[in-house]
Amino acid sequence: MSEKSTVEFELRTPGIDGQGNPTSHAVGLADDAPDLHSDHMLVNIGPQHPATHGVLRLVAELDGEVVVKLIPHLGYLHSGFEKLGEYRFYNQLIPLTDRMDYLAPMANNVGLALTAEKLMGIEITERCKVLRVIACEMSRIIAHLVWLGTTSIDIGAFTPFLWLFQEREKMYNLQEAWTGARLTTSVTRVGGMMADIPEGFEAGMRKFLLEFPKTLDEVDKILSGNGIWCGRTQGIGIMSAEEAVDYSLSGAMLRASGVPYDVRKDRPYLDYESYDFDIPLGEHGDVFDRYLVRFEEIRQSARILEQALDRLEDGPINVDDPRVILPPKSAAMSEMEAMIFHFKHVMEGVEAPVGEAFCSIEGAKGELGYYLVSDGSAKPVRWRVRPPAFINLAALPKMSEGHLLSDMIAINASIDIVMGEVDR
Amino acid sequence: MNQSVDALRARFGEAIQDHHVSCGDTYVYVDADKVYEILNWLKEEPGQEYDYLVDVTAVEYRDPEPPLEVVYELFSHPRKVPLRLKAKLEKEGDLEIDSVVSIWHGADWLEREVFDMFGIKFRNHPDLRRILMWETYDEGYPLRKDFPLRGRFSRSEQVRRVLKGNPETNYSVEEISIAKDNTSIPDDMRQRLLRGESGNIPDSASEADRV
Structure with a gap:
């Protein structure tokens, strides 16, 4: 009878040691490398390039394959939204916010409405608060799914992209049922919402929340322990906690470096302090930790969505104030007073008191801030967006220089930029 | 009102002008030529610790009288407190203010954007170029009120x-x-x-x- 023998061997992946820890660090030229008197090369990447996630143009000075200097060029999608906003009523700003972070339009709508309400001193209704939380968390899940899908393509894994976009499609169907649009949602109004959730939305969302973790687990299984994935992401593009704060990073970029700052916890809005959820924190501040943080954020958003659905009670979605809320169409067509308000809303807009308000929310990309200055008229004097992707992108040269060109692509993907917001 | 206002007055005296509270936010007007010193103090001073620069922007009013304002939005991570600082720049003047890039690297692109949109020059900025408009754009500064919506x-x-x-x-x-x-x-x-x-x-x- 033959005896079974066991052969011990260590599974080795380049960049990963036997314990699964990364071994690769920033790749530079070794000290003893022979001097080949090679010239540096100037490589232009973009603005039309799939790996730059939109119309970002990067000019890289390369020494061999190592990025020596990186100069980003922006503005190819600059639309002058801030200028345009000075000629619009407050409610007319909401469609402009859709077109900024078009991967998470509902969160952008919510941020603007909150700022305008802060400026005008409006207290929104309970149901409206819960609906806005649902809108924000849906946006975060959609945006993170897109991020994970496209980043995995950048790094060379195609399958997660298909799985995740399938899930995103289900979420988009819910969003479309609610707002009538997949991208340009315009779901909020100053003082309320454009529409209440439709019939079947709650059941659809619960079904999604039940089935969706299965896909997440599958993606987790094929990525988190994957040698290629770990080798391409671990130890790449490191930002220490001090550097992350110094560069004003926000969102997952900041938390991956271990800074526990989340606007939902630290400057609560929409009663986020009463929801039970965790803020995932990274340790190393590299691309892999940003992946882990965003991955966990998707799960936490699902937790918040479940709680929000539970506390959704019947009630009005709009504040009971005809000065800020458009009267129902039926009333405007039949009652004199409602018609006057309707006319004044459409022709003159809602006037905000003299003052200024800054309000930020935790958007999918980071701290999304709006700053409105009013001189008492119905149009803002100044509308400023604090674009998280723009500020996070500013750290790209710092993170990429000294890395390989292919690692620069991974680092750029890890920032999670959306050029509509960067260029505005 | 934010307690830092009194601390700022005690430390910088005349350089701190009036302060206001609007919609629950405190903002303080400070002398434009002391901005660097004041922001550095707010970041480093124990008890203030405004270590996070949220935003740098500028405001021009429709009324031609008031000067341009450069706005700094700060946040303290240890203390969880926001503070807004504003510095006035007379439109007839040379529109220059000290850069704070050496305090926060995050100010780099934000100041470039303010320069691009308002024409405010930041002294000692390492790389003050246009950022959203192209470098050779010569129609002026788009977010100034004398700039027509459709361009010049x-x-x-x-x-x-x-x-x-x-x-x-x-x-x-x-x-x-x-x-x-x-x-x-x-x-x-x-x-x-x-x-x-x-x-x-x-x-x-x-x-x-x-x-």
Whole structure:
């Protein structure tokens, strides 16, 4: 009878040691490398390039394959939204916010409405608060799914992209049922919402929340322990906690470096302090930790969505104030007073008191801030967006220089930029 | 009201002007030439610790009287407190203010955007170039109130300038300096790159090229 023998061997992946820890660090030229008197090369990447996630143009000075200097060029999608906003009523700003972070339009709508309400001193209704939380968390899940899908393509894994976009499609169907649009949602109004959730939305969302973790687990299984994935992401593009704060990073970029700052916890809005959820924190501040943080954020958003659905009670979605809320169409067509308000809303807009308000929310990309200055008229004097992707992108040269060109692509993907917001 | 206002008055005295509370936010007007000192103090001083620069922007009012304002939005991570600082810049003046990039690296692009949109120059900024508009854009500063919504030039003038422009000036002076090392660039192209900083090839030169 033959005896079974066991052969011990260590599974080795380049960049990963036997314990699964990364071994690769920033790749530079070794000290003893022979001097080949090679010239540096100037490589232009973009603005039309799939790996730059939109119309970002990067000019890289390369020494061999190592990025020596990186100069980003922006503005190819600059639309002058801030200028345009000075000629619009407050409610007319909401469609402009859709077109900024078009991967998470509902969160952008919510941020603007909150700022305008802060400026005008409006207290929104309970149901409206819960609906806005649902809108924000849906946006975060959609945006993170897109991020994970496209980043995995950048790094060379195609399958997660298909799985995740399938899930995103289900979420988009819910969003479309609610707002009538997949991208340009315009779901909020100053003082309320454009529409209440439709019939079947709650059941659809619960079904999604039940089935969706299965896909997440599958993606987790094929990525988190994957040698290629770990080798391409671990130890790449490191930002220490001090550097992350110094560069004003926000969102997952900041938390991956271990800074526990989340606007939902630290400057609560929409009663986020009463929801039970965790803020995932990274340790190393590299691309892999940003992946882990965003991955966990998707799960936490699902937790918040479940709680929000539970506390959704019947009630009005709009504040009971005809000065800020458009009267129902039926009333405007039949009652004199409602018609006057309707006319004044459409022709003159809602006037905000003299003052200024800054309000930020935790958007999918980071701290999304709006700053409105009013001189008492119905149009803002100044509308400023604090674009998280723009500020996070500013750290790209710092993170990429000294890395390989292919690692620069991974680092750029890890920032999670959306050029509509960067260029505005 | 934010407690830092009193601390600022005690430390800087006259340099701190009036303060206001609007919609629950405190904002303080400070002397424009003391901005660097004050922001550095707010970041470093124990008890203040405004370590996070949220935003840098500027405001111009529709009323032509009030000066331009540069706005700094700060947040303290340890203390979870926001603070807004504003500095007034007279429109007739030279519109210059100290850069805070050496305090926060995050101010780099934010200040470039303010320069791009309002024409406010930041002293000691390491790389003050336009950021959202192209470097050779010469219609002015889009977010100023005297800038018309559709731009300063007529559509035909804009088209004329685009067609006349040198496409290679899309490389900045910084990038040209890298390219100069590369000997493979033809000599005339390098000359055009160096010359075409305004985005327009001088008429005489373009005719000479054609010959």
